[in-house]
Amino acid sequence: MTGLxxxxxxxxxxxxAVTAAIxxxxxxxxxxxSEKAGVLNIGIEGMMIFGAYLGFVGAFYSGSLWLGFLTxxxxxxxxxxxxxxxxxxxxxxxxxxxxxxTLGLEGLTALLHHFQFSRSYPRLPAADRTVIPFLADxxxxxxxxxxxxxxxxxxxxxxxxxxxIYRRTQLGLNLQAAGDKPAALxxxxxxxxxxxxxxxxxxGALAGLGGAYLANVGAGIFIPFITNGAGFLGIVxxxxxxxxxxxxxxxxxxxxxxxxxxxxxxVAGINIPTDVIQMLPxxxxxxxxxxxxxxxxxxxxxxxxxxxxxx
Amino acid sequence: MLRVLKSSVSVILLTxxxxxxAIAADVKSIAILTPEEGTDYGWNQQGVDAAKAAAAxxxxxxxxxxxxxxxxxxxxxxxxxxxxxxxxxxxxxxxxTSAPEIANELKVPVAIVxxxxxxxxxxxxxxxxxxxxxxxxxxxxxxxxTRSKAxxxxxxxxxxxxxxxxxxxxxxxxxxxxxxxxTYAVIGPAAYSDAAGGKRVTESVIASGxxxxxxxxxxxxxxxxxxxxxxxxxxxxxxxxxxxxxDKTPIDKGFLLSSVVxxxxxxYTAMINDLKADTFGTKxxxxxxxxxSVKLLKTAAIPDxxxxxxxxxxxxxxxxxxxxxxxxxxxxxxxxxTNVSE
Numbered sequence: 001m002t003g004l005x006x007x008x009x010x011x012x013x014x015x016x017a018v019t020a021a022i023x024x025x026x027x028x029x030x031x032x033x034s035e036k037a038g039v040l041n042i043g044i045e046g047m048m049i050f051g052a053y054l055g056f057v058g059a060f061y062s063g064s065l066w067l068g069f070l071t072x073x074x075x076x077x078x079x080x081x082x083x084x085x086x087x088x089x090x091x092x093x094x095x096x097x098x099x100x101x102t103l104g105l106e107g108l109t110a111l112l113h114h115f116q117f118s119r120s121y122p123r124l125p126a127a128d129r130t131v132i133p134f135l136a137d138x139x140x141x142x143x144x145x146x147x148x149x150x151x152x153x154x155x156x157x158x159x160x161x162x163x164x165i166y167r168r169t170q171l172g173l174n175l176q177a178a179g180d181k182p183a184a185l186x187x188x189x190x191x192x193x194x195x196x197x198x199x200x201x202x203x204g205a206l207a208g209l210g211g212a213y214l215a216n217v218g219a220g221i222f223i224p225f226i227t228n229g230a231g232f233l234g235i236v237x238x239x240x241x242x243x244x245x246x247x248x249x250x251x252x253x254x255x256x257x258x259x260x261x262x263x264x265x266x267v268a269g270i271n272i273p274t275d276v277i278q279m280l281p282x283x284x285x286x287x288x289x290x291x292x293x294x295x296x297x298x299x300x301x302x303x304x305x306x307x308x309x310x311x
Numbered sequence: 312m313l314r315v316l317k318s319s320v321s322v323i324l325l326t327x328x329x330x331x332x333a334i335a336a337d338v339k340s341i342a343i344l345t346p347e348e349g350t351d352y353g354w355n356q357q358g359v360d361a362a363k364a365a366a367a368x369x370x371x372x373x374x375x376x377x378x379x380x381x382x383x384x385x386x387x388x389x390x391x392x393x394x395x396x397x398x399x400x401x402x403x404x405x406x407x408t409s410a411p412e413i414a415n416e417l418k419v420p421v422a423i424v425x426x427x428x429x430x431x432x433x434x435x436x437x438x439x440x441x442x443x444x445x446x447x448x449x450x451x452x453x454x455x456x457t458r459s460k461a462x463x464x465x466x467x468x469x470x471x472x473x474x475x476x477x478x479x480x481x482x483x484x485x486x487x488x489x490x491x492x493x494t495y496a497v498i499g500p501a502a503y504s505d506a507a508g509g510k511r512v513t514e515s516v517i518a519s520g521x522x523x524x525x526x527x528x529x530x531x532x533x534x535x536x537x538x539x540x541x542x543x544x545x546x547x548x549x550x551x552x553x554x555x556x557x558d559k560t561p562i563d564k565g566f567l568l569s570s571v572v573x574x575x576x577x578x579y580t581a582m583i584n585d586l587k588a589d590t591f592g593t594k595x596x597x598x599x600x601x602x603x604s605v606k607l608l609k610t611a612a613i614p615d616x617x618x619x620x621x622x623x624x625x626x627x628x629x630x631x632x633x634x635x636x637x638x639x640x641x642x643x644x645x646x647x648x649t650n651v652s653e
Binding site: 006015020023113120224225226259274 | 512540
């Protein structure tokens with residue numbers, strides 16, 4: 001059976017929603033950690049696209065998606081290392097450096113793609129799916145939610161790991177203090193620069209992983225500018241979620257579902273302007289997160305480089 | 312005194328005439344700016360290849376600035392203008408604000424797309440092209456070959472030239488078989504490089520029953536291609552892809568049914584000649600089946616008898632027996648599609 005209300009169509013829409021949400025989730029979780037530590041990481045789009053490129057290269061040449069995820073995460077970390085060096089260690093303007101890194105890496109990856117793949121446009125085979133017994137048999141929801149690549153389940157589990165780290169561990173407290181009162185953290189004998197560097201590197205790894213997922217699973221190919229602003233959406237999610245990982249998950253899934261809804265409305269032949277339909281995901285995420293996430297606040301020292309003794 | 316006055320006026324007129332002639336004929340080089348690499352087997356590649364061919368045909372040099380993205384290209388436009396380019400071809404609808412600004416600022420002629428109202432003599436020309444005749448044939452072809460009696464159109468944006476092709480395709484499908492359903496989905500606002508979005512939306516359209524996808528996407532079309540390669544149709548068989556503007560045969564894995572291929576060389580050649588003749592910015596340009604600047608790609612997936620029928624339809628379009636009017640407005644395009652819930 002096919003058609004608008006068929007199980008196949010609705011399942012495909014939901015599956016697409018999850019696939020679209022995962023890169024945003026990973027980027028958003030990464031950005032959230034940077035922001036918690038006081039670093040406004042505008043360069044996350046650059047980390048994502050470099051992760052997408054290296055992730056695709058890794059998967060394509062090795063034939064292993066997992067190796068692709070690893071190289072993607074490493075790629076994001078390499079960019080994050082630059083960000084940490086320039087913004088955390090040297091205290092340069094985080095916005096300027098972030099934008100510079102993004103523009104530079106979009107250009108670099110386009111150039112690398114030109115020399116490597118621009119005549120062959122290699123594509124990866126469809127990603128293997130991990131089937132969760134019993135749950136995968138639920139009509140519509142089963143195939144969409146419980147027949148995903150293993151990395152999807154790991155990304156969702158990461159949300160709860162992050163929540164645990166922020167609430168229950170010393171590292172979480174250090175990150176919070178590095179963003180709220182870095183001088184107090186310094187007085188307590190914890191290295192603020194080191195704490196922020198760890199946060200930025202983790203951000204890079206997650207953003208790179210998100211980029212690798214986008215290229216290897218989401219698209220099955222790398223092309224220049226493939227991230228198409230996903231990193232910036234991750235920043236928006238992190239900002240609106242204000243420190244709560246589960247709200248990043250909620251925002252990313254809501255965005256993915258709304259994207260699929262826009263497709264469904266168009267396929268249904270609803271004759272309203274496409275621009276109006278396509279505003280839905282952005283509007284929905286902003287409204288929901290502003291309404292429910294407003295009680296949380298952003299770190300007091302967000303975007304301010306830490307310099308010992310400075311007033 | 313009168314003789315001096317007459318001589319002065321004559322000298323001024325003669326100088327003016329010589330100067331205008333010199334300016335009109337002084338076309339030494341052209342430059343083309345593209346958002347993605349000129350190796351995409353599509354819009355960017357056809358633009359770059361056509362600029363090179365037109366330059367060779369008219370004896371001018373060509374500078375290619377490719378992979379510039381969809382952001383602000385004013386610095387590149389300024390740089391190319393200052394380097395002496397006699398014509399800047401801004402080969403992306405996203406450049407049609409910045410390019411006329413630079414034309415007015417530096418007095419360098421620019422060619423833009425999707426803005427027919429922006430014509431300005433000597434400075435701004437528009438080449439909003441339409442492959443609607445070819446798309447109509449693609450629609451007839453798709454309707455002949457669909458097994459599920461459902462086809463889909465996936466686009467990464469709604470510029471006028473793509474709208475006219477979407478409409479042409481839908482009109483062709485309906486003309487061939489009114490019972491075939493046509494679904495339509497836009498990936499996102501200006502999602503030209505969103506390959507993941509292209510794959511996601513195409514998979515959904517296939518799940519709605521389509522077994523032939525007519526895709527217009529620039530970079531995102533590689534995501535569409537990936538979707539047809541990795542997703543089975545409702546009957547378990549192959550999903551086929553009909554591309555536009557370029558020829559993806561060299562990277563095809565057996566899923567490419569056809570393509571509405573454009574040749575933009577005659578357009579750029581006419582532009583250079585107009586520049587030389589001082590008529591630049593006074594007319595619009597077109598492509599069509601008649602001179603093969605638009606043609607349908609023959610692949611091994613098309614049976615010979617079907618191809619013969621399509622070629623007969625091509626002759627009917629060229630002769631005027633079949634009239635295909637371009638539809639540029641997105642609202643009018645959507646009105647041509649089928650409601651899947653029907």
